[in-house]
Amino acid sequence: MRRPGLIRIAEAAVLAMALALPWLIPPGSTDLVAASSFFVALLILGLFDVLLPRGDAADVGGALAIGAVLLLNPGVCVAIVVGARVCAHVVQKRGRQLDYLLGSAARRAATTAACSVLAYLLGVKATISHTVGQLSPTTYAGMVLVALCFVLLELVLAQLQSSLRHGRRFIALVLSNLPFQGWLLAAQVSVGLLSVLVFRSMTFWGLALVVLLLVVMRQAFVLLLDIRQAYHSTIEVLARAMEAQTKGRLGHAERVRDIATLAGRSIGLHGSGLESLQYAAMLHDVGAEELSDDQAVEDDGDRCLPSDVPSRSVVVVENVEFLADVVPILRILETPETAPRAGRHHRVVSAYIVSRASDIDDARAGASPAAGTGRAEVVGALLRGQTRREVELAILSAETLVYRTGTEAGSR
């Protein structure tokens, strides 16, 4: 984390401004039923936050916050959105994660305040409140615009926070997350607008039904997260068990994964690309594990791995459907000459990182490297000069970090 104190102060300042500024707008009459209904619904959804593997939480209440933005007065809206968030945090007894609470509350408050004021200025709020029956196309357009601003602003602020906290490139983060989260953002916009429509006819009962829809979506997401996590832990545990069978190899794959993860992150790999790199690092020598001891090559008394290990690893990993994206990386290690020629292709970069990290760990452990040594050189030659220098620099800094601090970069 970089300059954590400064970031906290900035977030607290944003939160304070977001809570105060909307009150500059004439508040008008406050619909208590609407305010309390949205508060309760947001509080309930806050309790259903999905904890993500890296310790963050995915918030399912964003869609209802859009509904609140479109229906409530700006000052009341920001107060109940932030209040529900804080209350949910307290109820869940996540007292130790104050940084997370401050970050998420500041982000949500800023987004809500900005969009609530926008909705007020566009006159969307007033039209929704005073129209009986179907809304006009202009009102729908205004609602969509406000909802889109909400999800995009929230995404940008989340990536800004991530960039400041973890020292990653802001633009790269935004651009990479936009396609990844595109459908989720569209769903948030849809459900946000739905909450407005059902609230107009059914008030709190309508919100209860929208909460139900969000909970169904959340459950599906949680199932998917759980099974992905199960794969991750199982593969990690079994890979470790395989290494434990081979004298002098224990911990090699884990260290290679740690170097690869740090290096991959610092050159901008993320999401599925980073995940594939981690699995490739973890399993790059898996083909060696099925060799019996007498099949290992003896080199000046040291046990070293035969040159067909990458081919054997490909065969093992090919049998696992979940690891389909890892196979191309291992194939590049197996036959670098068939690799894609694009100088910055992420799979070539991943293969290079894995082979270099493996060589580094072998050298540090004083073990003889695999008989196919020089593979990193061949794969590296596929990269453009500038790219290779960047990647090399990232690997060297990762190496320093992993061996100096023993950091668990791979924990996700």
Next chain:
Amino acid sequence: MIVLADKTTIRLRVFIVGLALAAAGGLVLSVRAQPTRVSSALIVLAILTAVADSLAVEMQQGGVMSVAYPLSSATIILFGPTAGAIVAGLSCIPSAISREDRSWEKAIFNVSQLVLAALVAGWTYWALGGWRLSEDLLSTDNFTHAVLPVLGLAIGAVAVNTGLVSMAISLSTGAPFKNVWQLNYAWTTSTQIALTFVGLVIAQVTASDGMVGLFLFVVPLLIARQFYQRYTGLRSTYAGTVRSLVAVIEAKDPYTRGHSERVASYATAIAGALGLRPTHIEQIELAALLHDLGKVGVSRRILVKDGQLDSEEFSEIERHPAIGAHIIESVPFLADLAPLVLHHHERPDGTGYGEGLSGDEIPVEARILAVADCYDAMTSTRPYRAALTKSAAAAELARGAGSQFDPAAVGALLGWLGSAEESAQYPGLADVGDST
């Protein structure tokens, strides 16, 4: 096997014809009792339902889960049971036509069961005091009156739909009805009921705001479907993943190569014969694949030793269930399997190892693993002895039943081996004794 398949097909065909007649009769009666008028909203709902149905997610044993369900619920709530049944029946025709294995039996079955489910659900909704939202919108005041009819609709639809599909799968595969339902649908019931209420929201928004409201549901439902599809895909390949990686660990030692895979097939057969629930059988399969994982913590010199082990070496071997259980505990998804692995060398008379449990203290799954493990060990060649023949191994199991092995598990395995040999249904078994 062929005779069985023929009988199954005849039974299944009779079932489908009966279902089709019931659906046609029900629809005629419903049209007479409550005719329906075609409107643009009804046509759009029908099209969306058909599109959603073609995106159905396939389950592990052949059933499907579809996001078309809330849309057909909305049709019932908006336009009544007759319209709901027609839309539900028509919705599966495009997917039946586009399917590679076009089978008229499957198409007729799907249309019939969907029509019947919609009719039962729709008339239950009606009988419990539900009303057409196209004529009278829900409001804060009358919402509570709609809850019971919608619950009735949900239960009717889920019971008829999942019951009929489970029955068809059961008739075509021979798997018990209860097992099919539990494996495929037990975990989706609460979601299906929740989705009925989503159908209520769809109906309300369509009635109050027209097509704009209806289209707002498309993205959230597609995303929920996408999550379910990826989940079921990953869930169904999980055991295969474990199998592949465990095979790599075992491949190091030619004597144990394929051992866990074979133990898994014996153990699932025993569990099936004992009538355990599908979720249990799935757990046993995974535990069988992982039962010897702890051997990675035992010296290879001891594991491949050609001769009798001394007491020190034997106590090191005895550590492997605990080491395996410890490794497995670190994976939350597998943590429930740790006791099974820990106790797979226990004996009913209390002289086994692990924690020295006896009788019913040993989990039933671990008792099954013990029998499957010993049978495979006896019928495989080891460094210190040749493999026993299948009949000699079976005799050993029978001799140890009650003291060394759980008698019910032994009986189940012997019964399964006998029937497998008689019908030659399991060619894999022929390989088991080949090493003799």
